Amino acid sequence: MAVLRTLLYLVVYPGLLFLFVYSTFCEWFDRKVYARLQNRMGPTHTGRFGLLQPIADFVKLLAKEDIVPEAADKRLFSLLPVFGLAVVSTAGLLLPVWNIDLAAPGMTSFSGDIIVILYLLSLPTLILFLAAWSSTNLFSTIGGARVLTMLFGYEVPLFLAVLSPAILANSWRLAEIAAFYQKKPLLILPNLLGFVIALIAVQAKLERTPFDIPHAETEIVGGTFTEYSGKKLAFFRLMMDIELVVASGLLAAVFLGGFPGGPIIGFVHFVIKTLFIIFLLALLRALTSRIRVDQVVRLAWKYLAPLAVLQLLIVILLKGFLK
Amino acid sequence: MKFQIPIGPQHPALKEPISLRMTVDGEIITDADIRLGYNHRGVEKVAEAKNWIQNIYLVERICGICSHSHSTCYVQGVEKLMELAPPKRGMYIRYLVSELERVHSHLLWLGVAGHEAGFDSFFMYVWRDREIVMDLLELISGNRVHYAINTVGGVRRDLDEGQKAKILEGVATLRKRSEYYLHIGANEPSFVARIAGVGFLSLEKAIALCAVGPTARASGWPRDVRKEDPYAVYDEMDFEVGTADSCDVLGRVVVRVKELLESYKICEQILHKLPPGDIAVKAPRKAKPGEVVSRYEAPRGENIHYIKSNGTDKPERLKVRAPTLGNYPATVEMLKSGFIADIPLIFASIDPCICCAERAVSLVNIRSGEETIVRLSDLRRRSIEQHKNAPPKRNAVWPF
Numbered sequence: 001m002a003v004l005r006t007l008l009y010l011v012v013y014p015g016l017l018f019l020f021v022y023s024t025f026c027e028w029f030d031r032k033v034y035a036r037l038q039n040r041m042g043p044t045h046t047g048r049f050g051l052l053q054p055i056a057d058f059v060k061l062l063a064k065e066d067i068v069p070e071a072a073d074k075r076l077f078s079l080l081p082v083f084g085l086a087v088v089s090t091a092g093l094l095l096p097v098w099n100i101d102l103a104a105p106g107m108t109s110f111s112g113d114i115i116v117i118l119y120l121l122s123l124p125t126l127i128l129f130l131a132a133w134s135s136t137n138l139f140s141t142i143g144g145a146r147v148l149t150m151l152f153g154y155e156v157p158l159f160l161a162v163l164s165p166a167i168l169a170n171s172w173r174l175a176e177i178a179a180f181y182q183k184k185p186l187l188i189l190p191n192l193l194g195f196v197i198a199l200i201a202v203q204a205k206l207e208r209t210p211f212d213i214p215h216a217e218t219e220i221v222g223g224t225f226t227e228y229s230g231k232k233l234a235f236f237r238l239m240m241d242i243e244l245v246v247a248s249g250l251l252a253a254v255f256l257g258g259f260p261g262g263p264i265i266g267f268v269h270f271v272i273k274t275l276f277i278i279f280l281l282a283l284l285r286a287l288t289s290r291i292r293v294d295q296v297v298r299l300a301w302k303y304l305a306p307l308a309v310l311q312l313l314i315v316i317l318l319k320g321f322l323k
Numbered sequence: 324m325k326f327q328i329p330i331g332p333q334h335p336a337l338k339e340p341i342s343l344r345m346t347v348d349g350e351i352i353t354d355a356d357i358r359l360g361y362n363h364r365g366v367e368k369v370a371e372a373k374n375w376i377q378n379i380y381l382v383e384r385i386c387g388i389c390s391h392s393h394s395t396c397y398v399q400g401v402e403k404l405m406e407l408a409p410p411k412r413g414m415y416i417r418y419l420v421s422e423l424e425r426v427h428s429h430l431l432w433l434g435v436a437g438h439e440a441g442f443d444s445f446f447m448y449v450w451r452d453r454e455i456v457m458d459l460l461e462l463i464s465g466n467r468v469h470y471a472i473n474t475v476g477g478v479r480r481d482l483d484e485g486q487k488a489k490i491l492e493g494v495a496t497l498r499k500r501s502e503y504y505l506h507i508g509a510n511e512p513s514f515v516a517r518i519a520g521v522g523f524l525s526l527e528k529a530i531a532l533c534a535v536g537p538t539a540r541a542s543g544w545p546r547d548v549r550k551e552d553p554y555a556v557y558d559e560m561d562f563e564v565g566t567a568d569s570c571d572v573l574g575r576v577v578v579r580v581k582e583l584l585e586s587y588k589i590c591e592q593i594l595h596k597l598p599p600g601d602i603a604v605k606a607p608r609k610a611k612p613g614e615v616v617s618r619y620e621a622p623r624g625e626n627i628h629y630i631k632s633n634g635t636d637k638p639e640r641l642k643v644r645a646p647t648l649g650n651y652p653a654t655v656e657m658l659k660s661g662f663i664a665d666i667p668l669i670f671a672s673i674d675p676c677i678c679c680a681e682r683a684v685s686l687v688n689i690r691s692g693e694e695t696i697v698r699l700s701d702l703r704r705r706s707i708e709q710h711k712n713a714p715p716k717r718n719a720v721w722p723f
Contacts, residue, residue: 038447218336290441
């Protein structure tokens with residue numbers, strides 16, 4: 001029974017199959033919200049309400065010609081998309097959905113998994129940089145440099161913001177943090193500032209407007225992805241979609257009280273909370289224009305990082321007060 | 324790390340082919356170079372083979388956005404050559420289309436500026452409202468892009484009361500929307516952060532490099548042919564020249580939105596004052612020998628047509644100086660010491676119309692990589708020289 005449960009966990013929910021289907025659904029949701037905010041229709045044609053559009057895009061890309069540039073580091077160039085996909089899917093397994101026992105930590109939920117998931121979510125950025133660098137295109141190189149420059153900006157505020165609820169809950173385990181806030185829902189409120197900071201940092205991590213600098217098409221064509229095509233580009237796009245799901249799942253687990261109630265009610269919690277976060281991210285995407293890379297770093301260190309420290313301070317003071 | 328990045332001839336930021344070669348040091352541009360000649364079509368040469376009327380439709384096709392400005396500029400010149408005085412009503416309708424074209428061009432530009440800055444929502448909204456003015460132009464002329472409303476001696480279509488009412492209604496909606504866009508363009512923090520202080524062009528530089536149109540006006544130089552050399556109906560209109568003194572892309576956004584608001588004012592005045600009468604007078608087939616220079620304030624700046632007649636029904640020479648050409652030297656100045664991220668914004672800020680400005684080709688010697696810019700007349704001379712010693716063509720013999 002335990003083996004079956006683990007298999008289900010790995011392959012079906014929240015494993016690969018679920019991540020694939022749900023991340024394409026989230027892309028559809030994001031596109032639809034973005035389009036409606038811009039007074040457009042968004043996908044309508046493929047499937048009901050255009051629901052199958054992201055899957056159709058994925059399949060179409062799989063069938064396209066796959067070109068590896070002559071000057072590129074061919075092995076690295078081809079390996080990176082698969083590696084990236086594996087990394088974010090692994091991160092997805094660490095979300096505290098249902099196969100967890102609060103008393104007995106296991107492979108998918110253990111003390112310190114919040115650090116591991118943050119680490120696994122940082123890896124795609126490095127993968128994007130390597131992908132850009134190994135393709136040797138001028139535009140990719142500039143894109144890769146921008147990816148790394150941005151990383152130095154948003155990573156620290158993101159870590160500080162995500163860790164402050166953990167400090168209040170006195171645990172480094174996602175399931176325990178979620179359980180703590182389920183028991184005391186009012187304590188979610190002091191973390192609101194951290195939630196906003198984390199939202200902005202996640203937006204930057206996912207390279208969406210106003211932080212779509214590494215692949216700003218009007219400046220540097222495809223940026224990091226300039227030389228990618230066909231299957232490899234499809235995998236990279238799927239990687240970004242899954243990263244969107246995992247990052248919003250992480251924020252939901254840490255800031256919005258997780259997904260209680262076993263497989264079915266927990267699933268409903270998961271969908272509603274992640275969609276809420278994706279809605280906020282889409283709103284941010286529609287309301288802003290792309291800023292420059294130096295402005296990102298300035299924003300991160302002038303405003304986000306000090307505010308994240310302030311959030312930590314609030315949490316520490318509150319913790320002392322509660323005792 | 325210093326390297327050269329090629330923006331164009333094919334690049335997502337460019338809607339038409341042009342080559343910008345940027346020498347960059349990391350993210351900062353140290354040198355800029357503009358190469359033209361990817362869209363040379365030989366319009367001026369073709370014009371010499373067509374008669375006065377046919378040429379209206381030819382020059383209209385120089386540009387897809389300011390098509391009316393080229394045909395009006397040409398027609399103005401031809402009317403001067405033929406000593407024609409078009410009737411008042413025809414003139415009013417012609418310049419009504421002019422102003423509506425300016426509105427559509429500036430709205431298009433606003434959307435493009437939003438897109439270049441990565442502000443796609445702005446782009447979508449502005450272009451949605453641009454449909455209103457496109458529909459109005461279709462209502463007047465029957466066409467959305469090449470209006471074909473000009474003819475030598477007046478215009479080809481009249482306006483009725485129903486159309487007047489519809490245009491007034493559309494203009495009122497557009498005014499409300501434009502005020503909103505002025506508010507967004509000058510206040511949305513991430514957008515302003517992207518465009519304020521970018522592409523600086525001081526007043527002295529603007530004058531020295533002969534910038535024209537909104538680019539010059541955004542540097543605080545109130546140049547507008549409609550004001551300083553009022554042609555046709557503009558001396559009867561009450562309007563102001565919108566300027567800004569911030570000398571950057573933000574200034575160019577503000578100037579263009581101000582011009583939109585002034586254009587609505589002019590449209591309303593034209594419609595309210597529209598006199599009764601004929602819309603065109605009959606034009607002769609031939610023009611007297613002579614030459615004329617015609618100036619016109621196109622949406623992008625001053626448009627100049629030089630026309631020379633030798634007394635036949637065709638022009639001997641037609642020379643077009645599109646406003647974009649006048650702005651290229653200023654663009655190079657603006658691009659220097661900017662960021663890579665600013666290239667599309669700065670280049671778009673002059674509202675470039677590349678196909679308008681293509682009047683020469685650059686030749687590259689494949690063996691040596693050497694480049695030379697030549698004019699069409701030189702090309703022709705060279706080709707004649709090259710084929711001088713070629714064996715004479717035999718007369719074609721029909722096989723039957």
